[in-house]
Amino acid sequence: MSNSALHTLRRDFGGALIEPGADAYPAASRSALAEGSPAFVLRPGTVDDVRAGVRFAAATGLFLSVRGGGHGFAGFATNDGGIVLDLGGLADVTVIDAERHLVRVGGGATWGRVADALAPHGLALSSGDTREVGVGGLTLSGGIGWKVRKYGLTLDSMVAAEVVTAAGEFVRASATEHPELFWALRGGGGNVGIVTAFEFAAHRTTDVFHGALTFPAAQASAVLQGWAEHLRTAPEELTSLVEFANPFAGGPEAPVEVKVAFDGDDPERAAAAIDPVRRLGTVLHDDVALKPYADTLASAPTPPPGIRLLTRSAFVAKESVADVLRLLAETGASQGSPFLAVRAVGGAVSRVPAEATAYAHRQAELLVLTTSIGPEPALAAARPALDAVWGRLAPHTTGAYANFLAGTAEDDVAAVYPAGTYERLAAVKRAYDPGNLFTGNHNVRP
Ligand SMILES: Cc1cc2nc3c(=O)[nH]c(=O)nc-3n(C[C@H](O)[C@H](O)[C@H](O)COP(=O)(O)OP(=O)(O)OC[C@H]3O[C@@H](n4cnc5c(N)ncnc54)[C@H](O)[C@@H]3O)c2cc1C
Secondary structure (H helix, E strand, C coil): CCHHHHHHHHHHHCEEECCCCCCCCCHHHHHCCCCECEEEEEEEHHHHHHHHHHHHHHHHHEEEEEEECCCCCCCCCCCCCCCEEEEEHHCCEEEEEEEEEEEEEEECCCCHCCCCCCHHHHHEECCCCECEHHHHHHHCCCCCCCCCCCCCHHHEEEEEEECCCCCEEEEEEECCCCCCHHHHHHHHHHHHCCEEEEEEEEEEECEEEEEEEEECCCHHHHHHHHHHHHHCEEECCCCEEEEECCCCHHHHHCCCCEEEECCCCCHHHHHHHHHHHHHCCCCECCCCCEHHHHHEECCCCCCCCCEEEEEEEEEECCCHHHHHHHHHHHCCCCCCCCCCECCCCCCCCHCCCHHHHCCCCCCEEEEEEEEEEEHHHHHHHHHHHHHHHHHHHHHCCCCHHHHHHHCCHHHHHHHHHEEEEEEEEHHHHHCCCCCCCCCCCCCCCC
């Protein structure tokens, strides 16, 4: 690495530059889910700092990781020996047009901060379900949260983005400004630029009915099938997911948890939407209650060093739902099952035309997710059983959701981006990042 690149960085970069040995380094070097030993962690305070960081990365040729909230399962937010550009200092949330519900959110903000900042305005964005997760990573690859069936993916609410390109230029992307870049930002992950700020059209929110209904593990099959059937005709205000075989709550014996969120505060309409779920089996516990939307977001503790989370996901089309749910119920009942979750998508997600954004899996009815947790050797030992589960699911599922995918191999990228999407993304990449500076993502090659 040339000294002049570092000299230029020190001259142009006004943020915090953290190197090995600094007090702040141990915490700054790791992301929430991965450890690393980068040579430099840069914490920009301004867009010009981001531009200086990008120019530094290009000049040195060091591997660049861009960190939003640092909660990516694939661990893209850190590296060994390279540069981490940590956007955590760019986290302001501002209502810029109250009448049109337009909000501007810094590229390093987290969803807890967004929910808290929008609540006093009676506004919310459909995000994910966790406070600490970053706006950057979640939005750029999708965003499946508690209002997804009513308002679509988080990226469907994006109306513009302020972007630093690989050349260090600052551009605004929207339907009318750099429209192909705007298309690629909505699903293409961090491939095509660094978003320093998002502009979203937020939604009016009231308090919402939210909570979990638990059923005995033995009723998993009937509950799952009935749940999926109900979601087909339920009002789109109802968003729901099922979690089971939870290793922290007793593995195969763990109760089946159906989590529900009804986007509205009318108790009768909420009951009409949720009661059919209550009738699916023996309700062991029901904590569904009216609460502020911000309170639906959970807090996720950072796992201790050495503990890995291995996630894998796939989409399920309507005709395969029954088969997949049957296979999942069988898997959940076996020893050594990974943590299983199924999310209902559809609704507003499926009404957006397939070619409108780089998120390709619009027509899926469900998203299946497995999570294995433990130290590396335990995960390696569990790998054959996990592969067997996915081998059985494979004939009935398609694609993968980038945000729930720990794998980074070429097959994983192909699962996220079908050929047509990949080719169009590659064309945008050639225009905005021809040297593939932004590689720390499910990478599309220019
Ligand atoms: C506890 C937990 C709960 C979750 N719940 C949900 C959920 O309910 N719904 C859902 O859809 N997903 C959920 N996710 C998945 C989540 O969307 C992804 O992990 C997402 O990638 C996290 O984004 P991040 O910015 O925190 O991560 P990071 O690791 O910082 O970033 C992930 C990727 O995005 C890129 N990136 C981040 N910010 C920017 C930016 N501003 N500009 C350019 N590139 C950027 C990074 O370079 C990296 O490639 C959850 C994850 C966890 C750990």
